[in-house]
Amino acid sequence: MADNPSVEAGLSAFTVTLIIRRFDPETMDEPVWKDYDVELYPTDRVLDALHKIKWEQDGSLTFRRSCAHGICGSDAMRINGRNRLACKTLIKDLDITQPIYVEAIKGLPLEKDLVVDMEPFFASYREIQPFLIADAKPKDGKERIQSVAQREIFDDTTKCILCAACTSSCPVFWTDGQYFGPAAIVNAHRFIFDSRDEAAKVRLDILNDKEGVWRCRTTFNCTEACPRGIQVTQAIAEVKNAILAGKPAIPAGV
Amino acid sequence: MSMEFQDGDVIDGVHYHQYDVVIVGAGGAGMRAAIEAAPKARTAVITKLYPTRSHTGAAQGGMAAALANVEEDSWEWHTFDTVKGGDYLVDQDAAEILAKEAIDAVLDLENMGLPFNRTPEGRIDQRRFGGHTRDHGKAPVRRACYAADRTGHMILQTLFQNCVKLGVEFYNEYYALDLVMTKVKGVDRPSAVVAYELATGEIHVFQAKSIVFATGGFGKIYKTTSNAHTLTGDGVGIVWRKGLPLEDMEFFQFHPTGLAGLGILLTEGARGEGAILRNASGERFMERYAPTIKDLAPRDIVSRCMVQEVAEGRGAGPHKDYVLLDCTHLGAEVLETKLPDITEFARTYLGVDPVYEPVPVMPTAHYAMGGIPTNVKAEVLRDNDTIVPGLYAAGECACVSVHGSNRLGTNSLLDINVFGKRAGNNAVEYAESASFVPLPDDPAKGVRELVERLRTSDGSERIGALRKELQDEMDRNAQVFRTDESLARVTETIHSLRERYQNIGIQDRGRRFNTDLLEAIELGFLLDLAEVVVFSARNRKESRGGHMRDDYPDRDDATYMKHTMAYLTGDPHSADAADHITLDWKPVVVTNYQPMERKY
Ligand SMILES: Cc1cc2nc3c(=O)[nH]c(=O)nc-3n(C[C@H](O)[C@H](O)[C@H](O)COP(=O)(O)OP(=O)(O)OC[C@H]3O[C@@H](n4cnc5c(N)ncnc54)[C@H](O)[C@@H]3O)c2cc1C
Ligand code: SF4
Ligand code: FES
Numbered sequence: 001m002a003d004n005p006s007v008e009a010g011l012s013a014f015t016v017t018l019i020i021r022r023f024d025p026e027t028m029d030e031p032v033w034k035d036y037d038v039e040l041y042p043t044d045r046v047l048d049a050l051h052k053i054k055w056e057q058d059g060s061l062t063f064r065r066s067c068a069h070g071i072c073g074s075d076a077m078r079i080n081g082r083n084r085l086a087c088k089t090l091i092k093d094l095d096i097t098q099p100i101y102v103e104a105i106k107g108l109p110l111e112k113d114l115v116v117d118m119e120p121f122f123a124s125y126r127e128i129q130p131f132l133i134a135d136a137k138p139k140d141g142k143e144r145i146q147s148v149a150q151r152e153i154f155d156d157t158t159k160c161i162l163c164a165a166c167t168s169s170c171p172v173f174w175t176d177g178q179y180f181g182p183a184a185i186v187n188a189h190r191f192i193f194d195s196r197d198e199a200a201k202v203r204l205d206i207l208n209d210k211e212g213v214w215r216c217r218t219t220f221n222c223t224e225a226c227p228r229g230i231q232v233t234q235a236i237a238e239v240k241n242a243i244l245a246g247k248p249a250i251p252a253g254v
Numbered sequence: 255m256s257m258e259f260q261d262g263d264v265i266d267g268v269h270y271h272q273y274d275v276v277i278v279g280a281g282g283a284g285m286r287a288a289i290e291a292a293p294k295a296r297t298a299v300i301t302k303l304y305p306t307r308s309h310t311g312a313a314q315g316g317m318a319a320a321l322a323n324v325e326e327d328s329w330e331w332h333t334f335d336t337v338k339g340g341d342y343l344v345d346q347d348a349a350e351i352l353a354k355e356a357i358d359a360v361l362d363l364e365n366m367g368l369p370f371n372r373t374p375e376g377r378i379d380q381r382r383f384g385g386h387t388r389d390h391g392k393a394p395v396r397r398a399c400y401a402a403d404r405t406g407h408m409i410l411q412t413l414f415q416n417c418v419k420l421g422v423e424f425y426n427e428y429y430a431l432d433l434v435m436t437k438v439k440g441v442d443r444p445s446a447v448v449a450y451e452l453a454t455g456e457i458h459v460f461q462a463k464s465i466v467f468a469t470g471g472f473g474k475i476y477k478t479t480s481n482a483h484t485l486t487g488d489g490v491g492i493v494w495r496k497g498l499p500l501e502d503m504e505f506f507q508f509h510p511t512g513l514a515g516l517g518i519l520l521t522e523g524a525r526g527e528g529a530i531l532r533n534a535s536g537e538r539f540m541e542r543y544a545p546t547i548k549d550l551a552p553r554d555i556v557s558r559c560m561v562q563e564v565a566e567g568r569g570a571g572p573h574k575d576y577v578l579l580d581c582t583h584l585g586a587e588v589l590e591t592k593l594p595d596i597t598e599f600a601r602t603y604l605g606v607d608p609v610y611e612p613v614p615v616m617p618t619a620h621y622a623m624g625g626i627p628t629n630v631k632a633e634v635l636r637d638n639d640t641i642v643p644g645l646y647a648a649g650e651c652a653c654v655s656v657h658g659s660n661r662l663g664t665n666s667l668l669d670i671n672v673f674g675k676r677a678g679n680n681a682v683e684y685a686e687s688a689s690f691v692p693l694p695d696d697p698a699k700g701v702r703e704l705v706e707r708l709r710t711s712d713g714s715e716r717i718g719a720l721r722k723e724l725q726d727e728m729d730r731n732a733q734v735f736r737t738d739e740s741l742a743r744v745t746e747t748i749h750s751l752r753e754r755y756q757n758i759g760i761q762d763r764g765r766r767f768n769t770d771l772l773e774a775i776e777l778g779f780l781l782d783l784a785e786v787v788v789f790s791a792r793n794r795k796e797s798r799g800g801h802m803r804d805d806y807p808d809r810d811d812a813t814y815m816k817h818t819m820a821y822l823t824g825d826p827h828s829a830d831a832a833d834h835i836t837l838d839w840k841p842v843v844v845t846n847y848q849p850m851e852r853k854y
Contacts, residue, residue, distance in 0.1 A: 051718075056716075056718060060762035067312050069312070069518045072303075090603075111766070112767040113767075126418055131367060138365075143360075148373075150376075151369055159407075161407070162304075191367075196367070
């Protein structure tokens with residue numbers, strides 16, 4: 001694509017082989033790996049490579065994408081065995097002496113090529129009551145007061161874009177699809193630790209369930225996978241602590 | 255004759271549904287409407303993306319409201335700034351509503367759970383943004399409420415969370431492709447939306463009393479854009495094909511600070527926090543063009559200055575083809591806490607660390623000021639004064655017009671909340687008293703034929719190639735600066751692309767998740783809309799806001815202080831756009847502010 005200024009400054013294109021796990025539910029029983037050679041610049045993203053294949057070689061290659069800069073969460077996929085967003089993975093950051101392997105994320109039902117059924121993922125998300133529960137309305141009819149420190153406590157987990165990179169990299173989730181999974185816990189964390197929320201106990205009870213936080217074996221796959229840099233394992237640990245010790249009080253005045 | 259069915263019926267392979275209110279689009283505007291409508295009326299939201307994938311989530315900098323949390327401010331100043339920022343093409347009654355209702359719109363979001371950044375007192379913090387000023391232009395004012403540089407992400411998440419709470423019914427990955435109109439007593443009345451289900455390839459007809467379009471913008475008519483791949487203007491295109499007008503389509507906003515070559519946005523909030531634009535020699539060139547508010551001049555002005563700096567040889571880089579956004583003096587702390595996402599974008603995509611080096615930037619196609627004309631109740635207009643009962647539009651697909659010829663930063667997140675809410679409420683109110691407009695026979699016919707023709711198409715033209723030619727040409731000839739000559743060239747290109755589009759071939763013949771097919775359909779909308787943009791632009795022989803004509807460099811209020819209204823009036827495939835597009839004018843609503851020269 002060569003649109004990048006550093007490209008124009010002298011980097012040149014080269015041929016990269018992508019090996020993509022293809023599956024067409026209408027004509028195939030099993031997925032197969034297929035090779036594609038693509039001319040790319042080092043600063044191209046894997047998403048650019050997929051687009052080049054779709055637009056220039058094989059229009060039937062199917063994947064989700066929208067924003068193309070890591071903010072909508074559409075294009076989590078396994079790239080060289082690691083969960084990443086295709087739009088945030090630059091070719092130069094991969095080992096380009098080797099082919100690039102691309103397949104759908106694991107643990108969710110495969111629909112077609114790189115597309116999986118996200119519904120089970122969103123079902124877990126909905127179960128942890130991912131919304132502010134607060135009956136008390138501010139007296140002056142304005143905003144609720146929240147200190148800078150109180151907001152800071154849950155800042156990290158507000159960044160989640162629901163891409164499922166974490167949950168679908170979790171070995172516990174692969175073997176037990178009932179496990180809530182890291183993303184649901186991250187979103188529960190976001191409300192449990194929000195000083196304005198009044199229902200931490202409800203969510204902590206939900207996550208104290210046998211399919212809840214205690215299934216986490218702290219393998220850190222989720223934290224490594226998260227394209228938003230969220231400290232997922234730490235958030236899960238904080239939720240575990242809160243189940244044992246209760247929601248910590250953060251003084252408003254800090 | 256009309257069709258009889260029960261909700262949930264499948265007739266000849268087509269699914270039939272019935273709702274009081276159907277909302278098309280689940281971005282900020284669609285979900286804000288749904289939050290009003292769902293508790294009061296049977297509501298469905300049809301969306302081609304999972305709601306949280308909508309491009310509202312990409313918005314960074316903030317949402318304007320004169321809360322006066324950090325310094326004196328008033329909604330009247332906000333109204334004035336909006337009118338002046340829009341170069342006096344703003345309908346002033348609408349701008350007044352926008353600015354007044356902004357305050358509650360922000361408080362609503364906070365009450366719904368949005369984690370705004372806070373002041374030391376624990377109130378919602380506010381930052382500066384382009385064109386927002388104290389007391390009618392005296393100095394920049396802190397009016398933008400924000401959540402780091404992911405305000406849009408937090409708005410989208412908060413609205414989605416509240417939709418989950420309310421149990422809003424979503425039809426995810428359903429592509430609306432047609433609006434069904436039924437002739438009742440000689441008048442075309444909207445009766446249903448026809449959608450294509452991505453997962454199965456099946457067609458669904460949603461009959462509704464009220465229909466709300468909230469389908470977002472169409473930045474993908476350009477190559478260099480901050481917009482998502484999916485922003486192809488489907489909703490605007492659907493309405494256009496029904497013969498309903500589009501307003502002010504020539505006004506497209508080019509945001510000054512897109513990552514050079516890529517178009518990925520770096521929020522104006524960066525300049526709000528103090529970042530500075532510099533040319534190759536390091537000069538802060540905005541001082542020359544807008545001495546009072548400098549880098550925080552409105553976007554149309556800053557973008558033009560940047561292009562001019564480059565055109566006059568003062569661009570930076572090996573090809574002198576961009577300018578630099580200097581954030582180095584802000585310090586790592588401000589960048590990491592207030593602008594973390596854009597800091598990462600620059601690092602990831604350009605390999606430039608804003609903490610230490612200035613970032614290469616150039617204008618990027620960002621926002622459609624024009625769209626489906628509505629009144630302040632979000633009711634769609636069929637001409638200058640008559641509404642289409644039961645049809646609503648809100649958000650970027652609509653033109654109220656609160657943005658006139660140039661939108662101020664932070665006024666769109668505001669617009670989607672204020673007018674999304676209004677659309678939801680008014681749609682419910684209408685549905686409460688109206689009855690269903692009967693469906694015509696075989697309402698899915700148009701979509702079925704379109705889908706089947708494209709799914710089996712085997713022409714020699716490729717979608718990717720046609721789209722690229724369109725986007726390259728729009729960047730070259732219909733971008734920040736335009737002339738009659740450049741626009742004439744694009745007109746020709748679009749015409750030939752539209753002909754070649756008739757001969758496309760797609761490769762995916764399947765029914766399930768056929769994105770090849772949908773890209774072909776989306777390209778059809780892009781071509782239609784690009785044609786309207788360019789046709790409207792040629793007709794406006796003046797420069798105003800986002801529409802800068804090199805051959806007519808001045809604003810001409812006597813002739814052109816009025817909105818463009820474009821209508822599809824002939825065979826859309828006729829060779830000359832003039833054979834199928836008719837242009838008309840619509841007066842601007844002026845209340846308190848007489849046009850003045852726009853100086854900053
Ligand atoms: C990078 C970026 C940063 C921005 N920053 C700011 C900012 O700081 N402040 C500000 O005020 N504004 C900002 N804006 C502008 C603002 O974000 C957008 O104008 C606004 O979010 C648009 O919201 P919307 O609800 O109208 O559309 P969108 O959020 O784009 O949603 C469109 C919806 O329509 C659906 N849809 C589209 N076509 C179909 C179809 N055929 N069938 C079914 N569904 C369909 C999609 O699925 C989606 O749900 C920014 C824009 C960009 C691109
Ligand atoms: S926590 Fe990270 S990886 Fe998991 S869904 Fe959210 S953004 Fe994606
Ligand atoms: S396309 Fe949006 S996150 Fe990658």
